[in-house]
Amino acid sequence: xxxxxxxxxxxxxxxxxxxxxxxxxxxxxxxxxxxxxxxxxxxxxxxxxxxxxxxxxxxxxxxxxxxxxxxxxxxxxxxxxxxxxxxxxxxxxxxxxxxxxxxxxxxxxxxxxxxxxxxxxxxxxxxxxxxxxxxxxxxxxxxxxxxxxxxxxxxxxxxxxxxxxxxxxxxxxxxxxxxxxxxxxxxxxxxxxxxxxxxxxxxxxxxxxxxxxxxxxxxxxxxxxxxxxxxxxxxxxxxxxxxxxxxxxxxxxxxxxxxxxxxxxxxxxxxxxxxxxxxxxxxxxxxxxxxxxxxxxxxxxxxx
Amino acid sequence: xxxxxxxxxxxxxxxxxxxxxxxxxxxxxxxxxxxxxxxxxxxxxxxxxxxxxxxxxxxxxxx
Numbered sequence: 001x002x003x004x005x006x007x008x009x010x011x012x013x014x015x016x017x018x019x020x021x022x023x024x025x026x027x028x029x030x031x032x033x034x035x036x037x038x039x040x041x042x043x044x045x046x047x048x049x050x051x052x053x054x055x056x057x058x059x060x061x062x063x064x065x066x067x068x069x070x071x072x073x074x075x076x077x078x079x080x081x082x083x084x085x086x087x088x089x090x091x092x093x094x095x096x097x098x099x100x101x102x103x104x105x106x107x108x109x110x111x112x113x114x115x116x117x118x119x120x121x122x123x124x125x126x127x128x129x130x131x132x133x134x135x136x137x138x139x140x141x142x143x144x145x146x147x148x149x150x151x152x153x154x155x156x157x158x159x160x161x162x163x164x165x166x167x168x169x170x171x172x173x174x175x176x177x178x179x180x181x182x183x184x185x186x187x188x189x190x191x192x193x194x195x196x197x198x199x200x201x202x203x204x205x206x207x208x209x210x211x212x213x214x215x216x217x218x219x220x221x222x223x224x225x226x227x228x229x230x231x232x233x234x235x236x237x238x239x240x241x242x243x244x245x246x247x248x249x250x251x252x253x254x255x256x257x258x259x260x261x262x263x264x265x266x267x268x269x270x271x272x273x274x275x276x277x278x279x280x281x282x283x284x285x286x287x288x289x290x291x292x293x294x295x296x297x298x299x300x301x302x303x304x
Numbered sequence: 305x306x307x308x309x310x311x312x313x314x315x316x317x318x319x320x321x322x323x324x325x326x327x328x329x330x331x332x333x334x335x336x337x338x339x340x341x342x343x344x345x346x347x348x349x350x351x352x353x354x355x356x357x358x359x360x361x362x363x364x365x366x367x
Contacts, residue, residue: 178351191349191357192339245348245362 010062012139017131020146021054024126024153028119033235053120057127061135086117101240102233102249107223111284122153163279165215170271171205171261183207185254185261195246202239204271206278208260214290216258221287225251228262231281236274237267306362309347312337314355
């Protein structure tokens with residue numbers, strides 16, 4: 001076995017690279033409460049693409065060693081391929097979104113699509129580095145580097161959640177005539193007595209208090225708000241049907257101090273659980289803003 | 305942009321304009337008419353005052 005590995009040095013390197021590349025894809029492929037990628041076919045698609053990505057990354061190194069520099073151009077092919085993956089995911093999710101009771105929103109979809117593309121590049125990185133070290137030194141060094149890249153991949157995989165941005169507390173849902181409030185924040189006008197009764201019985205509200213001025217801007221993003229509503233609706237259930245526009249979950253901002261009020265009619269009226277759900281909503285990359293990073297907001301620095 | 309698809313009122317002289325107007329004889333009828341229209345038109349009923357409701361279509365946004 002060891003003899004075979006030393007004789008087929010490049011082959012061994014490529015195989016280790018592929019192995020760790022696929023490992024990286026499997027590590028990052030998680031079907032959670034959102035059930036996306038769908039099981040089993042959605043997963044099969046992404047595992048297969050992961051194998052392709054791993055193979056592309058792994059064979060680039062021996063190609064370089066053979067002084068076959070044009071082989072590197074295959075990597076651009078890979079980039080094209082994975083951009084298509086992103087496009088495919090975006091299109092599918094957008095189509096499905098129109099048939100959801102509570103939609104994900106374009107920002108959430110873009111976030112998911114971006115993750116699919118990005119993770120394939122992580123796979124390429126993992127397999128490229130693994131095969132590079134496996135070929136430069138030996139398979140064991142390659143494997144060690146492979147393990148290291150898996151750790152990096154794991155680290156890059158996890159994003160932040162609302163709990164980093166805001167404190168969440170349960171708000172009091174109050175109906176004053178036709179007006180619906182969560183604590184002191186005005187949500188909407190509810191015309192029908194029937195709907196008011198449902199809201200009084202089942203409505204839950206949450207107040208998100210941003211921790212700093214960056215959080216304030218990110219929370220006010222409509223895509224981020226829709227993500228909160230979507231996650232609440234997915235995990236806590238939603239008490240509504242098509243043709244019941246008055247029962248949609250909504251999120252409104254208190255424009256004075258940046259607090260966000262969320263109103264939701266769950267199937268399961270457990271506000272503690274709901275609060276945990278809101279805290280765990282992912283922060284969407286495309287919604288993040290950092291006004292404090294602007295030169296005008298930085299103290300002690302010259303304004304350029 | 306949202307659109308008013310119907311107006312339901314107790315007082316004919318208080319409402320007008322381009323949307324179909326439904327006149328109810330009392331508060332209960334106002335409620336009932338608005339309820340029916342909400343389900344039929346897939347538009348949400350909003351109360352302007354005790355005598356008038358409008359049905360607003362928000363372009364079929366699901367959220």
